[in-house]
Amino acid sequence: MAGPDRVALKHGAGGRAMRALIEDVFLPLGGPVDGVGLSAMDDGAALRVGDQWLVVTTDSHVVQPIFFPGGDIGRISVCGTVNDLAMMGATEPLGLTCAVVIEEGFPREALERIRDSMKRACEEAGVTIVTGDTKVMGKGEVDGIVLNTAGFALARRIVRDDGLRPGDRIIVTGTVGDHGMAVMTRRRDLQIEGDLRSDVAPLNGLVRAALQAGGEAVVAMKDPTRGGLASVLHEFAQKAKVGVVLDGPSVPVTHEVQAAAEMLGIDPLVVANEGKAVLGVRPEAVDRVLAALRAHPQGRRAAVVGTAVAERPGNVILDTGLGRRLLAESDGEPLPRIC
Amino acid sequence: MAGPDRVALKHGAGGRAMRALIEDVFLPLGGPVDGVGLSAMDDGAALRVGDQWLVVTTDSHVVQPIFFPGGDIGRISVCGTVNDLAMMGATEPLGLTCAVVIEEGFPREALERIRDSMKRACEEAGVTIVTGDTKVMGKGEVDGIVLNTAGFALARRIVRDDGLRPGDRIIVTGTVGDHGMAVMTRRRDLQIEGDLRSDVAPLNGLVRAALQAGGEAVVAMKDPTRGGLASVLHEFAQKAKVGVVLDGPSVPVTHEVQAAAEMLGIDPLVVANEGKAVLGVRPEAVDRVLAALRAHPQGRRAAVVGTAVAERPGNVILDTGLGRRLLAESDGEPLPRIC
Numbered sequence: 001m002a003g004p005d006r007v008a009l010k011h012g013a014g015g016r017a018m019r020a021l022i023e024d025v026f027l028p029l030g031g032p033v034d035g036v037g038l039s040a041m042d043d044g045a046a047l048r049v050g051d052q053w054l055v056v057t058t059d060s061h062v063v064q065p066i067f068f069p070g071g072d073i074g075r076i077s078v079c080g081t082v083n084d085l086a087m088m089g090a091t092e093p094l095g096l097t098c099a100v101v102i103e104e105g106f107p108r109e110a111l112e113r114i115r116d117s118m119k120r121a122c123e124e125a126g127v128t129i130v131t132g133d134t135k136v137m138g139k140g141e142v143d144g145i146v147l148n149t150a151g152f153a154l155a156r157r158i159v160r161d162d163g164l165r166p167g168d169r170i171i172v173t174g175t176v177g178d179h180g181m182a183v184m185t186r187r188r189d190l191q192i193e194g195d196l197r198s199d200v201a202p203l204n205g206l207v208r209a210a211l212q213a214g215g216e217a218v219v220a221m222k223d224p225t226r227g228g229l230a231s232v233l234h235e236f237a238q239k240a241k242v243g244v245v246l247d248g249p250s251v252p253v254t255h256e257v258q259a260a261a262e263m264l265g266i267d268p269l270v271v272a273n274e275g276k277a278v279l280g281v282r283p284e285a286v287d288r289v290l291a292a293l294r295a296h297p298q299g300r301r302a303a304v305v306g307t308a309v310a311e312r313p314g315n316v317i318l319d320t321g322l323g324r325r326l327l328a329e330s331d332g333e334p335l336p337r338i339c
Numbered sequence: 340m341a342g343p344d345r346v347a348l349k350h351g352a353g354g355r356a357m358r359a360l361i362e363d364v365f366l367p368l369g370g371p372v373d374g375v376g377l378s379a380m381d382d383g384a385a386l387r388v389g390d391q392w393l394v395v396t397t398d399s400h401v402v403q404p405i406f407f408p409g410g411d412i413g414r415i416s417v418c419g420t421v422n423d424l425a426m427m428g429a430t431e432p433l434g435l436t437c438a439v440v441i442e443e444g445f446p447r448e449a450l451e452r453i454r455d456s457m458k459r460a461c462e463e464a465g466v467t468i469v470t471g472d473t474k475v476m477g478k479g480e481v482d483g484i485v486l487n488t489a490g491f492a493l494a495r496r497i498v499r500d501d502g503l504r505p506g507d508r509i510i511v512t513g514t515v516g517d518h519g520m521a522v523m524t525r526r527r528d529l530q531i532e533g534d535l536r537s538d539v540a541p542l543n544g545l546v547r548a549a550l551q552a553g554g555e556a557v558v559a560m561k562d563p564t565r566g567g568l569a570s571v572l573h574e575f576a577q578k579a580k581v582g583v584v585l586d587g588p589s590v591p592v593t594h595e596v597q598a599a600a601e602m603l604g605i606d607p608l609v610v611a612n613e614g615k616a617v618l619g620v621r622p623e624a625v626d627r628v629l630a631a632l633r634a635h636p637q638g639r640r641a642a643v644v645g646t647a648v649a650e651r652p653g654n655v656i657l658d659t660g661l662g663r664r665l666l667a668e669s670d671g672e673p674l675p676r677i678c
């Protein structure tokens with residue numbers, strides 16, 4: 001089964017292996033566009049339409065278990081797509097599509113719970129589903145349900161992910177690792193003290209507040225989903241050809257995530273989030289963006305966690321407080337089907 | 340496994356059971372939109388953007404086998420979405436999304452063949468992929484590959500599927516049943532004389548020609564995918580509250596499809612097509628629309644196959660040449676995973 005001529009689990013895990021597969025296999029499907037197309041490998045595409053941008057994005061979801069502490073596959077499907085639009089600067093989604101692939105024998109009651117959860121997330125984000133598709137595969141041909149959404153929005157201004165220059169600061173909008181740790185501990189049935197739950201939430205309201213405060217000084221945005229904060233910082237660094245110094249002690253992490261990280265032996269920096277954003281901000285605007293984020297219920301634990309530097313372009317340097325070392329990007333997250 | 344509280348194969352088969360499931364479970368996800376939203380259950384959505392329409396659609400594909408005579412899952416994924424845009428009147432696609440869910444161990448060579456096939460279909464349709472997503476599920480968790488595309492386009496005018504009134508004529512752009520029969524015979528390894536292959540192709544060029552010829556006189560369009568021509572005619576009839584008389588002998592069917600139909604005991608009228616359109620046209624424009632279709636390489640076998648009538652609203656009456664009877668809509672196609 002293994003070998004370079006076969007697709008492996010790591011090819012879906014959000015790290016280097018996945019990016020290499022996408023670049024080798026799928027990038028040839030792109031073509032020149034007036035705006036941000038496939039080759040940019042950003043959170044979505046952006047095409048010029050008159051004096052606006054049409055922003056489009058898509059994600060499939062295969063999370064297992066389907067229901068987990070803090071959310072379910074329906075909530076992720078809506079939030080993930082709303083968030084990728086927001087990461088492009090498009091905070092007013094026009095609509096989402098909803099395509100389900102269901103296993104024969106799947107309980108209708110579970111389908112309805114998923115639907116209800118999607119509905120609630122849509123209401124939070126201020127969007128509706130406008131079209132969809134339903135396919136059924138035979139028993140044993142798909143594990144439960146696979147859910148795809150695509151989203152589209154118009155925006156006056158977009159934010160890409162390659163805008164950092166030395167001196168810019170990196171803000172994360174809250175604690176990291178919550179989603180991935182909640183799914184992993186549930187899957188392995190680990191007992192963690194306290195309330196370990198996914199952060200899955202639509203971020204368009206929070207991002208709107210940050211963009212109102214920061215304007216053009218917000219120069220890069222990405223949501224740290226598969227691959228976690230570490231992956232986002234590597235992408236920021238590689239695309240802008242800067243180094244990024246990550247100030248380890250300032251990264252917000254809950255006690256519960258810390259405990260789970262120790263039990264599982266997994267660094268929260270490489271674990272998926274579904275309700276956080278990472279922003280690159282010009283130094284003069286950092287205070288007002290941080291204040292705007294902290295004034296929003298979803299951004300109370302926002303923090304400045306790093307700085308772009310001219311040295312070590314393409315790399316992430318972790319400052320642990322005791323010393324500095326290169327932070328490796330994970331080749332593939334330790335567990336598959338995290339979202 | 341069975342029972343009304345579980346999803347069954349027929350819920351993915353494009354007939355009445357599927358429509359009932361979608362109406363019960365998914366319609367509540369919609370909301371009021373300025374244009375054509377979820378409640379219209381049309382080939383896609385259409386939202387007002389300035390003086391134009393933004394048309395959006397999505398389909399997932401689970402066809403089995405992945406490669407079949409005349410096409411493969413990649414070609415279907417591009418063509419299906421281009422065609423649903425075209426069926427809304429949007430013949431100039433702006434872009435497509437491409438989301439793949441791959442089984443661990445899937446051969447990269449097959450992935451590349453699928454990619455090449457998507458690329459070719461994109462070129463035929465004049466569109467590119469602008470963004471995508473890649474997930475991997477474990478061995479045995481999904482059967483090979485599931486592919487979703489969403490598509491979007493701007494259009495000055497849209498065509499819905501509820502525009503028929505008594506006296507309008509129904510045109511089908513070519514032979515029916517080719518795709519479904521090609522997949523079914525391949526799956527069952529039946530030997531049919533001649534060349535039985537899927538018709539899967541992008542129809543935006545053909546539809547552009549029909550709309551140029553017919554203008555506002557083209558009042559309904561749909562592609563007869565799952566559920567076949569019978570399903571489309573039932574939807575036309577129900578949505579417009581007219582009866583539709585189908586002139587059986589005038590429906591184009593190849594010898595190969597006829598032979599397969601007899602071996603399998605399946606009526607070509609309920610079998611999926613992936614390269615055909617059904618148009619409702621005002622009587623005064625029928626000749627020019629038909630001439631425009633026949634002048635196009637994809638429309639040489641276009642034919643007028645029916646007429647909307649005031650009697651029997653919501654029903655389809657099959658005129659066999661010997662007599663008339665109600666044509667039943669299939670509750671679910673005989674075989675799953677046809678597209």
Ligand SMILES: Nc1ncnc2c1ncn2[C@@H]1O[C@H](COP(=O)(O)OP(=O)(O)OP(=O)(O)O)[C@@H](O)[C@H]1O
Pocket residue numbers: 014022026027029038040041042043044058059080084225226437438439468469470471472473
């Ligand atoms: N199958 C594919 N075809 C075309 N482009 C793809 C495909 N898979 C991924 N991409 C592109 O690769 C880039 C990375 O995709 P990825 O899914 O990691 O981004 P994301 O949606 O922001 O993250 P996540 O899926 O973890 O939420 C994006 O620009 C995406 O458009």
Ligand SMILES: Nc1ncnc2c1ncn2[C@@H]1O[C@H](COP(=O)(O)OP(=O)(O)OP(=O)(O)O)[C@@H](O)[C@H]1O
Pocket residue numbers: 098099100129130131132133134353361365366368377379380381382383397398419423564565
């Ligand atoms: N899961 C879903 N959520 C929301 N709407 C859905 C869903 N499934 C289907 N729909 C809607 O139901 C209608 C019928 O869908 P269907 O997939 O049959 O159309 P189609 O794409 O034209 O046909 P096919 O999928 O056979 O190509 C469409 O309006 C579609 O938007």
Ligand SMILES: [Mg+2]
Pocket residue numbers: 043083084087222223225
């Ligand atoms: Mg993203």
Ligand SMILES: [Mg+2]
Pocket residue numbers: 058059080081084225
């Ligand atoms: Mg995403």
Ligand SMILES: [Mg+2]
Pocket residue numbers: 132133134397398399
């Ligand atoms: Mg569909």
Ligand SMILES: [Mg+2]
Pocket residue numbers: 382422423426561562564
């Ligand atoms: Mg259709």
Ligand SMILES: [Mg+2]
Pocket residue numbers: 397398419420423564
């Ligand atoms: Mg379709």
Ligand SMILES: [Mg+2]
Pocket residue numbers: 058059060471472473
């Ligand atoms: Mg993605």
